[in-house]
Amino acid sequence: MSDRGGFASRMGVILATAGSAVGLGNVWRFPYVTGEDGGAAFILIYICCILVLGIPGMLSEFIIGRHGQSNAARAYHFFSGSRLWRMVGHLGILTSTIILGFYAVVAGWCLQYLFASITGTLVGDLQYVTDYFSTFASHPWKPCLWGVVFVLLTHQVIVRGVQKGIERASKILMPLLLILLVVIVVASCSLPGAGQGVRFLFHPDFSRLNHHVLLDALGQAFFSLSLGTACLCTYASYFSRDTHLLRSASQIAFIDLGIALLAGLMIFPAVFSVGVEPTQGPSLIFVTLPNVFQQAFASVPVVGRAIAITFYALLVFAALTSTISMHEIGTAFFTEELHMPRHRSAWIITIVCSVLAVLCSLSVGAVEGISVMGQSLMDFCDNLTAKFMLPLGGLLTSIFIGWFANKQIVRDEFTNHGTVARGFFAGYLFAVRFVLPVLIVLIFLHQFNIL
DSSP: OOTTOOOSSHHHHHHHHHHHHOSHIIIIIHHHHHHHTTTHHHHHHHHHHIIIIIHHHHHHHHHHHHHHTSOHHHHHHHHHSOHHHHHHHHHHHHHHHHHHHHHHHHHHHHHHHHHHHHHTOOOSOHHHHHHHHHHHHTOSSHHHHHHHHHHHHHHHHHTTHIIIIIIHHHHHHHHHHHHHHHHHHHHHHTSTTHHHHHHHHHSOOGGGOOHHHHHHHHHHHHHHTTTTSSHHHHHHTTSOTTOOHHHHHHHHHHHHHHHHHHHHHHHHHHHHHTTOOOOSTHHIIIIIHHHHHHHHTTTSHHHHHHHHHHHHHHHHHHHHHHHHHHHHHHHHHHHHHTTOOHHHHHHHHHHHHHHHHHHHHIIIIISTTOEETTEEHHHHHHHHIIIIIHHHHHHHHHHIIIIISOHHHHHHHHHTTTTSOGGGHHHHHHIIIIIHHHHHHHHHHHHTTOO
């Protein structure tokens, strides 16, 4: 290892990298897409997409990051010897910074709802909860404040470094997230009529399968595992030389899938119990579910309140594990490229993302005119990164590893110089060369509603 430090344990590698993948999308997007696309039938296709797209994509970024032992831009340059490919690293750094800016807004909403659940102000009928969300989201300063607070929480982890900050936080946050998730799953599955939700989640309805389901599964596998953000590349630069990359990628994908399934078990039994259909986006976690918890535990209000507190604490932890990784990408870049102390580099990202978070928050409704191409700044940043920048980064990485990178270096990194996973290398290389580019292009076309 170089003097820039690294993860101190294998557990730290797995929990930190899995934490970068596990986020709010696991809690609301996966259950929603699963519900729209046939329940268990979608899950089966999603698992196949993880195997074919997700794990090879993760491995590609791991190989670049560990070989380079540096920030994403320098790692691509070191691997390729070309400033052209270095731009792929720059793209990932820019993408993660933009995502952190608007992601902090939603994470700030989670902080507000955690606070409201603790103080007991998030109690009322569906109309009250709906009005509560719209009033808060359009408030001139409250959501801005919570968004900045969340960036500052992330900053406090990052300035402590890789081992004392990222690894230590991941070893606390990930087990807590899992414990809270299991608590809510047990409570949700104990409700009357919850079995219907469990059956929906695990009983395949193959009649609803079509090409849109396949494309949704591809997109979920790609975005859920943080491909294209340079996060995996950056974290891999802190891996030890004897880290088993294939095993680590498989374990991280399994953890990500497991938490997504637990999120489904948390949501579907509860919403089926009270006869509510889950909806997409903020309305699910900030409107539908608060009302669901109240209805489901109406006979024991204190339990409903405890579940709400637990749920929003879970969301905060899930968001924080993701924002830590996004912050680290830019912090590592400025630290190494500008030869700055880590705390100063972290402040650059913190300030930039705080300003972006404030502007995105204001664009939602508090201030008119903060828009780009007819969209609010927040929607524009979301669409720009999800529909263009992330798939582009993933596509260029697969093309680089598959067709331009030194194959002996790729083989050495994949197999730890011939000591592990040698039998899988040919399959991996075939997937990166021929399968991943095609699948990512399909994701591109699906994002733009062409397919």
